[in-house]
Amino acid sequence: MNIQPTYSSLDYPGKMSLVLFTPGCDLRCKYCHNPQLLKNERLTKWDIEEIEEEVEKNLDFIDGIVLSGGEPLLHLDVIENFIKQAKDSNLLVKLDTNGLHPDEISEIIDDLDYVAMDIKAPLDKYYKISDIYPSNTKETINRTIEIILEHNVFLECRTTYVPQLLTPQDIYDLTKDLKCDMYTIQQFRNRVTYDSRLADYEEPNPEELLKIIKSLDTTIPEIHIKSNQFGNQIIKKE
Template structure:
């Protein structure tokens, strides 16, 4: 399998200490991608080595998070990691773009938590990220919601030049999830060099926007580098 390393985190699985595994490869080329080094390739890592890291960490972690890249590109390895983590009594989470609804079905029996990146209103994916996969993402969202034992977080990185407030309001009307997170765009590490000149959105702006959409959704959070995650 190809990976981008691992780390221990207190923020990637809400309320739990997690081991985060970064999987290489992604079919998308989002201009604001902050893990661009993983899009094409990663470090060749035997599956057994990753399982060993999980085992060695199991005494001081509560969960395993598989992120990327897009973990579902390496579906079989992702499933093996999820199965093994569950066998140790750990919670499991997968971060995904939602572009592979059929593959989503195959991981739900071993996944407690899925975070789907909602890049744009479903009908604007082609315009915003150059890949017209909105219908696939919508299908993935519905499939996850049909899994009663899987918590669904939808999250959007708010990039001022690519999205506006009306786009976020449209997204809030289109999604159905347990929590929606507005994430602050950071311009220090992006795929599109032009975005390095775009100012990071102010936390106050994101909070005000979150307050506007909160009546539509069950739960709304804002995630910024200044204040971390905040429930609105």
Template structure:
């Protein structure tokens, strides 16, 4: 039997489940479902083990659903994360099922598949979309040609959707220069992204993230300059 003939519960590749989080969806007590697979190979990726789509699921959806059922009334929502969760074509069915259970649904995405994201937006209650660098520098960072166009197209879709969201940049000066940060924030403003968060880089054990082993704060002067471009930028510290 081909993969597409399988029930969606068997096709969804769940890589992990976090039963309780207060940080993955700000202001919301949520569980997090991590899906396997990502088309990008960012050197500072915190979850490189989730990149390969061919890895079998570590948890079957039935076990995830059983855990969620026990938390009805305790959780406000469920966040689908990754990897890049929109890589999984069974994601719409999983979102629909979580909604049936009475949970609100959030999504973490890098915007790799804008067409798929567009079809999901009407089902979502919140989106956290990562903008990694300026459009021109995306391919060098992700290893994927066209990734910048996809990410910024996705940001436009999210900003215009009416769905609550945040666009966010993870800051490290070895990845994002001051000039790149300025350009990125100007682009975000042009796209209509009014809710923008700068996240401080957290050290990662990923051996490929050479040199990115220490916490680095964004300089206060640069932050204020960026807020002059796009007022209301939030700084989210790693502490």
């Protein structure tokens, strides 16, 4: 399998979860820290069985599963099975997504408890982050947000801040009218990156992230900073 399921107390806030990684993605973010998942789009039936067994074995230790990747919605038929298994076992389900698959998310939205969606840049500036992205990125992501909010599923939006790719104004612009329950700005980490040139970029100082967050004009009720130095910091919670 590309990446083994991983236990985590961080990926589903406040819960112990099993994180299931799926391969393939329709973006190529320069900072992607799972580049091995971008090479192979396939999930074999042995992978699927292995994941289902891992969930089954650990039902007593976990509160939920996190569907992550890569982009899990590229494997809708497979993740529908994981979700069914989770729901039959009274587990919570969180989806990590790039927001580019509104039709697929509509199919499973009733069974999701939490969605963490990347907003990589202002929606008309994805060229800053990825050399490939759909021409209708803005409309597609807005549709995905609408579907999630209409169904009252908790929505966290998050941006990885790479000072060489984004500016504080980009974060201001992308959060200004963003509708979600929680926004997280994540510190860029240079250990493993899809574009090897980013390994030479310095990681931003958490103080820089704090300064950006304090300058925002947004009604988002909960705002976090995630950094290597301070972990997950709640900056605002209404």
